[in-house]
Amino acid sequence: MTRLQKEYTQKQAAYPHKVIVCCGTGCLANGARKIVDAFEKILSERKVKDFSVEAVKETGCHGFCEQGPLVVIEPEGIFYTRVKAKDVPAIVEKSIEGREIIDSLLYADPTNGHKIEHYPDVKFFSHQKRIALRNLGKIAANSIYEYIAVDGYQALAKVLLQMTPDQVIDQISKSELRGRGGGGFPAGKKWRTCRDVKSDVHYVICNGDEGDPGAFMDRSIMEGDPHAVLEGMMIAAFAVGARQGYIYVREEYPLAVIHLQKAISDCREVGLLGANILGTDFTFDVRIARGAGAFVCGESSALMKSVAGEVGEPRAKYVRSVVKGLYDQPTVLNNVETYANVPLIIRHGADWFRKIGSPKNTGTKVFSLVGKVRNTGLIEVEMGTTLREIIFDIGGGIIDGRPFKAVQTGGPSGGCLPSSKLDLPVDFDSLTAVGSMMGSGGMIVMDDKTCMVDVARYFLHFLVAESCGKCTPCREGLYQLHALTEKVCNGEGTEADLEKMEQLSKMVVVGSLCGLGKSGPNPLMSTIQYFRDEYLAHIRDKRCPAGVCRALIKYEVIEDKCTGCVACITACAYNAITGEKKKPHFIHQDKCEKCGACVAVCKHDAILVS
Amino acid sequence: MNHDLSKLPEIFGRHPQSAESLIMVLQDIQKEFRYLPCEALVATAKQLDVSLSKVFSVATFYNAFSLNPKGKNVVRICVGTACHIRGAKLIQDQIENALKLKAGQTSEDGEFSIEVVACVGACAMAPVVIVNEKYHGGVNVSGAKRLVKVDKRAN
Numbered sequence: 001m002t003r004l005q006k007e008y009t010q011k012q013a014a015y016p017h018k019v020i021v022c023c024g025t026g027c028l029a030n031g032a033r034k035i036v037d038a039f040e041k042i043l044s045e046r047k048v049k050d051f052s053v054e055a056v057k058e059t060g061c062h063g064f065c066e067q068g069p070l071v072v073i074e075p076e077g078i079f080y081t082r083v084k085a086k087d088v089p090a091i092v093e094k095s096i097e098g099r100e101i102i103d104s105l106l107y108a109d110p111t112n113g114h115k116i117e118h119y120p121d122v123k124f125f126s127h128q129k130r131i132a133l134r135n136l137g138k139i140a141a142n143s144i145y146e147y148i149a150v151d152g153y154q155a156l157a158k159v160l161l162q163m164t165p166d167q168v169i170d171q172i173s174k175s176e177l178r179g180r181g182g183g184g185f186p187a188g189k190k191w192r193t194c195r196d197v198k199s200d201v202h203y204v205i206c207n208g209d210e211g212d213p214g215a216f217m218d219r220s221i222m223e224g225d226p227h228a229v230l231e232g233m234m235i236a237a238f239a240v241g242a243r244q245g246y247i248y249v250r251e252e253y254p255l256a257v258i259h260l261q262k263a264i265s266d267c268r269e270v271g272l273l274g275a276n277i278l279g280t281d282f283t284f285d286v287r288i289a290r291g292a293g294a295f296v297c298g299e300s301s302a303l304m305k306s307v308a309g310e311v312g313e314p315r316a317k318y319v320r321s322v323v324k325g326l327y328d329q330p331t332v333l334n335n336v337e338t339y340a341n342v343p344l345i346i347r348h349g350a351d352w353f354r355k356i357g358s359p360k361n362t363g364t365k366v367f368s369l370v371g372k373v374r375n376t377g378l379i380e381v382e383m384g385t386t387l388r389e390i391i392f393d394i395g396g397g398i399i400d401g402r403p404f405k406a407v408q409t410g411g412p413s414g415g416c417l418p419s420s421k422l423d424l425p426v427d428f429d430s431l432t433a434v435g436s437m438m439g440s441g442g443m444i445v446m447d448d449k450t451c452m453v454d455v456a457r458y459f460l461h462f463l464v465a466e467s468c469g470k471c472t473p474c475r476e477g478l479y480q481l482h483a484l485t486e487k488v489c490n491g492e493g494t495e496a497d498l499e500k501m502e503q504l505s506k507m508v509v510v511g512s513l514c515g516l517g518k519s520g521p522n523p524l525m526s527t528i529q530y531f532r533d534e535y536l537a538h539i540r541d542k543r544c545p546a547g548v549c550r551a552l553i554k555y556e557v558i559e560d561k562c563t564g565c566v567a568c569i570t571a572c573a574y575n576a577i578t579g580e581k582k583k584p585h586f587i588h589q590d591k592c593e594k595c596g597a598c599v600a601v602c603k604h605d606a607i608l609v610s
Numbered sequence: 611m612n613h614d615l616s617k618l619p620e621i622f623g624r625h626p627q628s629a630e631s632l633i634m635v636l637q638d639i640q641k642e643f644r645y646l647p648c649e650a651l652v653a654t655a656k657q658l659d660v661s662l663s664k665v666f667s668v669a670t671f672y673n674a675f676s677l678n679p680k681g682k683n684v685v686r687i688c689v690g691t692a693c694h695i696r697g698a699k700l701i702q703d704q705i706e707n708a709l710k711l712k713a714g715q716t717s718e719d720g721e722f723s724i725e726v727v728a729c730v731g732a733c734a735m736a737p738v739v740i741v742n743e744k745y746h747g748g749v750n751v752s753g754a755k756r757l758v759k760v761d762k763r764a765n
Contacts, residue, residue, distance in 0.1 A: 210731065309630045
């Protein structure tokens with residue numbers, strides 16, 4: 001391996017300049033592929049000093065998706081955002097050959113408008129601490145050599161050649177690494193229990209289901225650094241004595257499947273998967289199991305059913321899956337981010353890891369920071385960073401300078417926290433203490449135009465559709481809760497309904513079989529707890545303060561402001577707006593479906609929502 | 611409907627012949643025919659040696675599978691939380707209106723289907739619409755209409 005690393009590094013060193021093009025899903029959607037093609041075309045057509053086609057790297061997601069496509073020029077670290085294919089010739093000419101910086105492609109800090117030239121100076125990155133995302137945006141995602149060049153598989157080599165399984169588990173236990181999928185169960189303890197079960201067959205599974213709406217960190221890691229996940233799994237397999245592993249990837253992530261498949265076959269080719277890995281007697285292989293669109297399959301026992309090709313219904317866990325998991329054999333199931341942490345813990349030691357984060361919540365956590373925040377994207381911070389630092393320092397604050405209203409963490413299992421909780425240090429325990437949870441790390445920022453009753457209704461609607469239906473409290477309880485929120489949103493709710501919601505929520509939490517039902521009422525309970533006024537406004541005043549609930553709002557044209565530009569007439573799909581050019585328009589209330597298209601297109605703030 | 615089932619052996623050949631492969635076989639069949647034809651389900655049950663009722667229960671449990679034919683162009687509107695907060699419902703309205711179809715339906719000429727999906731993991735670009743596997747981020751009102759204004763639809 002050292003030889004492979006040396007050869008590859010030498011080859012790379014021949015060309016000191018590199019162009020890094022982010023090819024995460026976000027940047028690809030904005031045309032990153034065309035940029036790569038344009039670079040390759042120019043470089044193959046003419047000779048550029050110190051530069052070759054091989055130096056164009058297609059990396060995984062930098063996390064700064066809002067500003068994509070991103071291009072970084074190394075070694076200077078020049079950072080260009082929102083690049084288009086037509087910019088490529090200028091970049092080659094000015095920035096690579098001429099060492100000049102193109103001002104118009106630089107990122108401007110949203111808080112003060114300053115242009116930033118270099119990658120590490122962008123606040124979005126400088127406040128982060130990257131462990132699980134260490135290689136994202138740095139190495140080409142599809143090359144095993146790139147991973148080996150940054151000391152990849154060194155941890156595996158150390159484990160196989162110098163350590164016993166017990167020593168590996170000791171290190172992981174000592175690091176106090178907790179499962180990053182949301183539950184926060186100590187990984188070392190899980191591995192130890194699994195190893196201690198006497199059986200001929202053990203399995204390791206990587207949970208790449210990530211059904212939480214609003215979260216995409218696992219997707220980015222699987223797409224951008226698949227080998228980190230594989231290496232973590234191999235170490236786990238060695239520790240617990242497994243010979244077969246599975247990665248369960250949801251069907252909405254086709255690129256992740258392609259990259260993982262390539263990574264697995266590359267590993268087989270160089271002898272990192274299969275029989276006698278690195279010349280030792282360790283034998284291990286990995287198979288990909290594709291999900292088929294079922295949120296409940298993120299739950300461990302349902303996931304294992306699904307891996308076996310069955311309907312993904314969870315089971316009651318009198319016996320935990322570390323003891324009786326896949327095909328009733330002892331199974332370690334961790335999520336993508338947990339595995340991605342493992343190689344670094346082995347390489348740098350448990351003490352190094354424990355110094356990061358806070359006591360009982362060591363290390364870092366990756367969040368997908370999205371919603372009404374200026375810098376949306378993936379971020380990784382030390383445990384214990386406050387919500388305020390995340391949303392305002394890294395996220396750059398709320399879009400259009402509007403007021404912050406709430407942040408939703410933990411997906412459908414989590415809750416909404418108000419501004420009074422902004423100084424809360426974020427970790428597993430503190431979030432649970434205030435009625436939310438870490439979940440897989442989705443963080444959705446909401447401003448004053450978000451209706452909290454609508455948000456609760458949204459999650460309940462999602463969960464009603466995703467409940468597997470096996471147990472009654474979840475199947476019927478969530479359904480009734482959804483119906484009650486619907487009633488409130490339509491202005492037909494009563495205060496008795498509010499009480500009913502609270503009681504029923506408690507019952508669903510206690511009575512449900514698996515995590516989906518047990519945590520399902522969380523968004524509702526937390527919004528009632530922190531935003532009771534908003535529920536009461538819907539109930540008593542028949543008013544939606546955020547202007548979202550269609551039954552309670554009305555759109556009108558403010559005649560003084562309307563310039564008669566006909567933009568709203570064109571946008572209205574219901575022919576509810578009439579008027580002549582350059583004269584104030586009129587909204588016919590009987591035809592208006594309150595979709596809000598007119599507000600979205602009006603450039604003159606001439607539509608009043610009341 | 612008549613289907614060219616001669617492609618099935620090749621699909622079966624891609625996976626180990628056991629119950630474990632059921633979901634993946636169904637996914638490949640769905641990709642080929644744009645839905646799960648009944649005859650293909652019967653053949654799958656036989657090939658993988660699982661009961662037909664189990665094949666049907668799996669085919670109806672997972673959202674990715676459809677027992678009804680889907681359109682040639684599938685428009686998937688993401689309604690994940692981030693997209694919801696940034697106005698996915700409005701985008702859905704616009705697309706439904708432009709195509710004169712509701713989510714979950716396929717047009718009579720078989721050209722278009724609209725689906726809503728809960729999160730495609732591209733939250734930073736919300737709201738997101740996926741037209742035939744191509745992701746479109748930051749979709750706005752006029753953009754939504756443009757996305758489905760495909761030439762094939764003319765006349």
